[in-house]
Amino acid sequence: MSGRGRFLLAVVLALLPAGCRRAPEPFGAHTAFLPVVFWSRAHGYLPWATRLTLTTPEGAPAVVRLTRWPPDAADAEEELIDLPGGATRRVPVRTPPSTPASLYFESRSPFSVRASIVDRRGLVPALDVPVLTREDLARPGDSLILGPIVSNDAERGHFGFTFPGVDRDAAPYRVRVRLTTPGGGALLHESTFVLSGLPLTIEDPWKRFGLAAGTPFDVAVTFLGGVRGRPVATGLWVYGIISLRATSTSRFLATRVERASEPH
Amino acid sequence: MTTRQRVFGLGLSWLVGVWIVAEISGSILPGMSVGRPWSYDITRRVTPLTRWDSGWYVNLAEAGYREPPTHVGQETNHAFFPLYPALIRLVVRTTGLETSHAGNLVSAVAFLGALLLFADWTKRHYGEARVVPAVLVLLLFPTSFFFAAVYTEALLLALSLAAVAAFERRRLTVGALAGLLAGLTRISGLVLAPYLALVAFRAERDAGSPRARALGAAALAAASPLAGFGLFCLYFWKRFRDPFLFITAQHNWSGQTKSILDGPSLIWRSVVDDIQRGRVLGAAPARTLEGLYLLLFVVLAVILVRQRRRAEALYVFLTVAIVFTSGTFESAGRYVLPAFPAFAVLAGLDGLPARRDLFRALLVLAGLAEVVYVWAFVHWYWAG
Numbered sequence: 001m002s003g004r005g006r007f008l009l010a011v012v013l014a015l016l017p018a019g020c021r022r023a024p025e026p027f028g029a030h031t032a033f034l035p036v037v038f039w040s041r042a043h044g045y046l047p048w049a050t051r052l053t054l055t056t057p058e059g060a061p062a063v064v065r066l067t068r069w070p071p072d073a074a075d076a077e078e079e080l081i082d083l084p085g086g087a088t089r090r091v092p093v094r095t096p097p098s099t100p101a102s103l104y105f106e107s108r109s110p111f112s113v114r115a116s117i118v119d120r121r122g123l124v125p126a127l128d129v130p131v132l133t134r135e136d137l138a139r140p141g142d143s144l145i146l147g148p149i150v151s152n153d154a155e156r157g158h159f160g161f162t163f164p165g166v167d168r169d170a171a172p173y174r175v176r177v178r179l180t181t182p183g184g185g186a187l188l189h190e191s192t193f194v195l196s197g198l199p200l201t202i203e204d205p206w207k208r209f210g211l212a213a214g215t216p217f218d219v220a221v222t223f224l225g226g227v228r229g230r231p232v233a234t235g236l237w238v239y240g241i242i243s244l245r246a247t248s249t250s251r252f253l254a255t256r257v258e259r260a261s262e263p264h
Numbered sequence: 265m266t267t268r269q270r271v272f273g274l275g276l277s278w279l280v281g282v283w284i285v286a287e288i289s290g291s292i293l294p295g296m297s298v299g300r301p302w303s304y305d306i307t308r309r310v311t312p313l314t315r316w317d318s319g320w321y322v323n324l325a326e327a328g329y330r331e332p333p334t335h336v337g338q339e340t341n342h343a344f345f346p347l348y349p350a351l352i353r354l355v356v357r358t359t360g361l362e363t364s365h366a367g368n369l370v371s372a373v374a375f376l377g378a379l380l381l382f383a384d385w386t387k388r389h390y391g392e393a394r395v396v397p398a399v400l401v402l403l404l405f406p407t408s409f410f411f412a413a414v415y416t417e418a419l420l421l422a423l424s425l426a427a428v429a430a431f432e433r434r435r436l437t438v439g440a441l442a443g444l445l446a447g448l449t450r451i452s453g454l455v456l457a458p459y460l461a462l463v464a465f466r467a468e469r470d471a472g473s474p475r476a477r478a479l480g481a482a483a484l485a486a487a488s489p490l491a492g493f494g495l496f497c498l499y500f501w502k503r504f505r506d507p508f509l510f511i512t513a514q515h516n517w518s519g520q521t522k523s524i525l526d527g528p529s530l531i532w533r534s535v536v537d538d539i540q541r542g543r544v545l546g547a548a549p550a551r552t553l554e555g556l557y558l559l560l561f562v563v564l565a566v567i568l569v570r571q572r573r574r575a576e577a578l579y580v581f582l583t584v585a586i587v588f589t590s591g592t593f594e595s596a597g598r599y600v601l602p603a604f605p606a607f608a609v610l611a612g613l614d615g616l617p618a619r620r621d622l623f624r625a626l627l628v629l630a631g632l633a634e635v636v637y638v639w640a641f642v643h644w645y646w647a648g
Binding site for chain 2: 070074096171172228
């Protein structure tokens with residue numbers, strides 16, 4: 001190799017570490033993933049807040065790493081929380097307003113998380129956020145199935161894509177979305193696309209996927225992997241929420257994971 | 265040290281300099297609070313030389329072409345050519361580099377190659393003494409930092425120069441391949457067609473080839489960038505059933521119904537409007553400069569005509585004409601960058617003893633302007 005070639009190679013090798021930012025090393029085997037938290041203060045909307053508490057078992061202190069995605073500021077992206085044994089601590093959400101975000105907790109010691117999205121005025125019942133673990137999430141090749149998503153006089157549903165912030169450098173992800181009539185019936189829509197690099201809510205799936213307004217449907221999302229060719233440390237999740245129009249009371253739909261290794 | 269080594273060293277030093285300014289601009293130099301149009305995940309990972317249209321190239325490299333636009337005013341990535349993002353994707357997939365870093369790497373490598381080709385071209389056409397001044401003009405032209413950014417300018421310049429060099433040396437296959445790739449890089453690649461044809465014809469005739477063979481070479485040369493664009497259209501036809509999706513996307517992008525024929529009159533009207541409202545010079549420095557760059561390149565094209573370099577003059581004229589068809593002065597300073605013969609003409613000032621001081625003063629001024637442009641670009645004030 002010529003001197004110039006060696007020099008160019010050195011420049012490229014020097015650049016590689018700057019660009020090849022890898023996912024942070026796992027912080028511990030104990031994990032908790034909150035697929036979506038939300039708060040808002042916009043005029044004319046319900047004043048939602050997320051109440052979040054972290055608890056350790058008696059006699060077992062824990063250092064928990066929390067990864068917010070997205071955070072409200074760069075310095076809030078990761079936070080180490082030191083908890084003595086048997087303690088319960090309220091944790092500030094610190095995500096941007098009116099933006100669905102995910103929270104991922106990791107620790108070498110056991111801990112538990114509880115989160116609920118509440119109406120600050122106390123008029124609407126709280127919505128408990130499901131707490132998942134790393135193992136619950138869909139790996140590349142797996143499918144996530146939920147439904148039915150409905151929109152009628154009584155209820156309205158939506159769904160969203162989410163993932164732990166520790167995989168921010170593996171995202172964005174490519175997915176295949178299949179919408180069928182409830183119960184796995186007729187195919188209504190199928191497309192493959194790349195998600196944004198943040199949790200993404202599909203507020204109006206009927207408009208987004210060109211369905212007749214109000215058509216109820218089931219969702220099957222196959223996680224095809226990251227578009228940047230980087231390994232995915234955790235995985236992807238899809239959640240669905242149904243809200244009663246009259247009271248704004250909401251509930252999460254159950255999401256089932258179909259592993260790629262399982263027979264369909 | 266040979267001239268080529270000196271040119272390569274200048275190119276590397278320039279790249280380091282631009283990056284230092286960009287990094288300092290982003291982290292130390294103050295910027296007024298301008299809303300960033302990109303989401304948090306993108307903003308946190310991209311380089312300071314990834315702004316504005318760079319986002320479309322990053323998006324294309326990561327996600328490919330998406331659903332076609334459905335209405336005027338809808339901005340979609342079909343308005344961008346595929347070769348540059350495809351190369352970025354290749355680098356990302358093979359090295360694991362973050363996408364914008366990969367884009368900057370592709371641009372840097374392409375630009376260093378382009379600089380060597382430009383030095384060779386200048387030496388062939390103007391002699392050895394013109395090479396370093398011409399390279400300095402190219403490096404210090406105020407908008408030249410786009411060669412280091414996640415933009416197609418560096419790749420297009422490299423491919424254009426490679427095609428020209430190959431046809432001048434009668435290496436038709438290499439020339440046609442470079443021309444085809446230039447046609448896949450950006451719309452400016454298309455204005456290469458007549459230039460390459462004239463270059464190929466001239467080279468064949470100078471070598472004593474019969475007229476028919478010279479015409480054949482010219483036809484091949486002209487067809488190569490057009491074939492690149494044709495491949496792009498073919499891809500859109502196969503995938504979206506619309507071979508003219510690029511044109512549709514460009515049209516929809518503007519938010520107003522217009523054709524390329526309306527371009528010159530729209531520009532004229534906006535110039536008159538600017539003058540009437542006093543939006544010139546200090547009141548709108550970036551906009552005024554865009555107009556001045558265009559004017560400068562028209563003058564340089566005229567000088568090329570007077571130097572009997574008609575093929576080169578035509579290329580510079582047509583590169584300027586692209587701006588006039590767009591209907592706006594925006595990005596004029598960037599659009600003229602591939603018109604490399606103009607930079608060699610500009611460097612002629614250095615050869616006039618009485619004007620050497622003027623040349624050096626202009627270089628310093630241009631370099632300072634480039635620093636300001638980098639700062640403005642990094643802080644989202646100016647799209648280029």
